[in-house]
Structure formats: structure tokens, C-alpha cells
Amino acid sequence: MTPSAGKVAINLLTEREAELFTFLLNGKCNKEIALSLGISVRTVRFHVSNILAKYHVENRLALLIAHSRTDSRAASGWAAD
DSSP states (O other), X not given: OOTTHHHHHHHHOOHHXXXXXXXXXXXXXXXXXXXXXXXXXXXXXXXXXXXXXXXXXXXXXXXXXXXXXXXXXXXXXXXXX
């Protein structure tokens, strides 16, 4: 992942993906997310797949790591061109 990929990815998320992303950050499973949002587990999987693709990662752990790196860079004032 490039230094700015996480920042770019978060800006590319749809409103629904961004909503779902917060559930992922809180460690919710697909079923919990589906129940909370009133959508099917299959739809949750679809959105999660799109989020992972936009972050260029293969799983939720890598997503959380990428997001935490982006968050810490933003907090420290680090910026990539």
C-alpha cells in the first residue's frame, strides 16, 4: 500500500461503504452489521469487498492496519504527495 492509498480510499467510499466502514472499525461481524443496517449479509459482504478493493488490501486485519497508519499520519501532520 502506498502512503496515500488509505487517504485516497476513504475519499472514494460511497456513503453506505463509509457507514459500513465504521462498523468494521468497531470489530462487528457481517451478521451484526446486516442486522444493524437492515440489509442482508450478502449485501454486507459485497460492500466489504468493495472497501477492501479500494484500500488495496485482502482482509479486514490489513484494512484496520492500513486505516490506523493513515490515521496516525494525519494526526502527526504527515502528508504524501
